[in-house]
Amino acid sequence: MARTYTVSPTQPGAYPTIRDALEVAADDSVISIAPGEYLEALHVGGRRLKLVAAGDPGSVTIDARGFGQPAVSVSGGQVGLEGLTLRAGDTAALSAHGSRLSVRQCTADSGYGAAVAVTGGTELTAFEVKVTGGQFGFVIEDATGTIDKCEVSNITDDAVIVRLGADPVIRNSTIAGCGFRGVYVYQGGRPTIERCDISGAGDVGISVASQSSATITGCWVHDTQGVGVMFGRGTGGLVEECRIENTAQPGIHVDEGAQPVIREASEDHQPKVGAAAVESAAVQDTAKVDKLLAELDSMIGLAGVKDEVRALIDEIQVNEWRRQAGLAVGGASHHLIFTGAPGTGKTTVARIYGQLLQALGVLPNGQFKEVARRDLVGQYIGHTAEKATSVFQEALGGVLFIDEAYTLSRSGGSSADFGQEAIDTLVKLMEDHRDQVAVIVAGYTVEMQTFLDANSGLASRFAKTLEFENYSPNELVLIVNRIARNDDYLLASGLDDALREWFGQIQRGQNFGNAREARKLLESMRKAQSGRLRGLGSMPTRDDLRTLVLDDLLVATR
Structure with a gap:
């Protein structure tokens, strides 16, 4: 199990500086850094470590502007950075050579130099990284990796440089505002650029030069002083399904001797691009999904129910992949109907389903709130809507499980009107908050049909009915x-x-x-x-x- 070393200048027993913790930390450990500003220049060589902000992303700043060195430099080893703000003066804010480097939800800026520079065979994984200033944004030299959902702005020169055979994948990212080129590829660079939003360049949006090749798909290049995309002599690659708007003409310039394949975007297909387009993309915990599905499979019987739940989970996962690929995804309801006799595992399956939705990033948490008629129906006119709304709001982010839901629609006495009021209130709330909660109603098969008939819009709110059969x-x-x-x-x-x-x-x-x-x-x-x-x-x-x-x-x- 990984050991955690705590850094805090004020907490008794903690290391006062990050450097102190680095000197004693064992491989495969985590250095948890308390919020604050740390005037340090850190070097991590040949180590396997993670440096993580203990607070929200951006709550920890490592400021090396007074040292003439990177805020963090890595050589060899495997290093992860999460939630940090990195600042440097006339050098890179973050540099890595011959390493495996993972950077998540960090911010980097440099006065004169690259905000992030990786070289010498480094494998970079950058996710939700914001570069807010520097002569260059990312410099990828003789390296590989993935830059995903990142933002680069306020760059003096080129925003992204790919050179010396580097072959990163740059996807779902936004480049806005640079003095020269948005992306510059040269000296044998071979990047793949997918669904990126590139604008505000002082010259060319994407420039491919000197024996390089770039695959550019589903991007939006716009509002540049130079042409949108340029291929120099001796270059190649692919431009497919891209929008080139409000740039110098021609939108795509190909020099004599260049051999890229150009496939124009269809008018009816405008892929979502940039970091903002995937802002709501789910972060999926596949290990937890597999564990929960194994727990579901371990339940006795319920073969049909298990198949239905797996089909729902498969659809959610594929939809997320489509969203990340910039493809259209229709709205999906996660509300379900469970029918069948008591004691057939309806409550247990509902709990697992809620945890699966949380692990898939569909719901913020897997909390489970079980209620019955008495929790939803008030004692006087107007009380029921207030009571049902309160219960519903408590369940937001998780699963609201209504057992014996058919009792809300039973006739007889003045309370029947209150039950109907609860149903009508739920119908509206389920539609207004369809992406924030999963409502599961359960009960006997025949009686549940009566319940669904109580409101004309009720049945359409549910994605599927799962029948829980008696055990053999x-x-x-x-x-x-x-x-x-x-x-x-x-x-x-x-x-x-x-x-x-x-x-x-x-x-x-x-x-x-x-x-x-x-x-x-x-x-x-x-x-x-x-x-x-x-x-x-x-x-x-x-x-x-x-x-x-x-x-x-x-x-x-x-």
């Missing part, structure tokens, strides 16, 4: 075994067959409790075992205490 006798036996095992009990040989026979012959009316029946039966068997062991007249063995036998079942079902 075999599945109920498995449930008994699982509950027993979790409570440190064992079933004697032959007891499984007896349980299967019992579950196969009992009546299954509408109120049959499924897993609840299995738990109730097991509780009765435990009580029967207690009476049996008390009657032994001697201290039972450990195996006796753990084992349930056929006689316990016979007593429990007598």
Whole structure:
């Protein structure tokens, strides 16, 4: 497990400077930096470390303007930076050579030099990085990596330079305001530039020169003093589905001897570009998604429900990939209807579903709020709308689970009007906050249809109905075994067959409790075992205490 070293000039027991923590930190550790300004110039060589702001992004500033060195320089090793503001004077604010460097939600600026300079085979991952000043923004030299959802502005010269065979992927990023070129590719550079917004350049938007090649797709190049895209002699590449607007003419200039492929954008396809276009893109925790799906799969039975949930999750993941690719994504409702008898796992699946939505970045959190009629319906006219709205707002960001939802639409007495008022209020709130909450209503299959008929717009608010079928006798036996095992009990040989026979012959009316029946039966068997062991007249063995036998079942079902 990674160790965390705390840096704070005021906290007792913490390291007063980042340099102090760096000197003692072991590999694979995290240096957590308290909010504030640190006048330091840091060098990290051959280490595996993360430097993380303990507060919000931007709450920690490393200012090296008085040192004539980068705020952070990295040589070799694997370093991660998160939430930091890096400042330097006449050198790069952040430099790396021969390293693996991950930079997330950081800000960098330099007086005269590159804000971020990576060289010598460095692999850079930059996500949501803002470059706010410098002679150059990013300089990628003999390096690779990904620049995603970044912003570069207020640059004196070229905003992004790619040279000496560097082949980064620059996507979903915004370059606005530079004295010379937006992106300059030369000396064999081979970048891929996707869905970027490039504007306000003092010369060319994207310039490809000296034996270089660039793949430029889905970009918007506009409002530049020079042409939008220029290919010099001996260069190649691809320009596809790009918008070139309000630039010098021609929008795309190709010198004699250059051989790029130019594919004009169709008029009806205008891809979303720049950092702002993917501002709402979800950050997905794929490891957590896999863990939750494994938890769902471990539930007994419910094959159809599991398939439906997986299909919903697959659709959410693909939609997010489409959004990141700049493709259109239709609005999707995450509200669901769960129908079926009690004790079939509806509440458990609802909890897992909420956590899945959180892990996929669809909802801010996976909180789960379970309510019933009494929580939504007031006691006098006007009280219900207020009560239902309050409950709904408490559930924002997670799942609102309404059990036995059909009771809201039951007729009889003055309270029926209040139930209808709750339904009408929920219909409006579900539409107004469709991206902020998942509402799941649950109940018996037939009664839930009556509930949906109570408001003409109610059924359309839900994406899908999931039917939870009764457990088979075999599945109920498995449930008994699982509950027993979790409570440190064992079933004697032959007891499984007896349980299967019992579950196969009992009546299954509408109120049959499924897993609840299995738990109730097991509780009765435990009580029967207690009476049996008390009657032994001697201290039972450990195996006796753990084992349930056929006689316990016979007593429990007598």
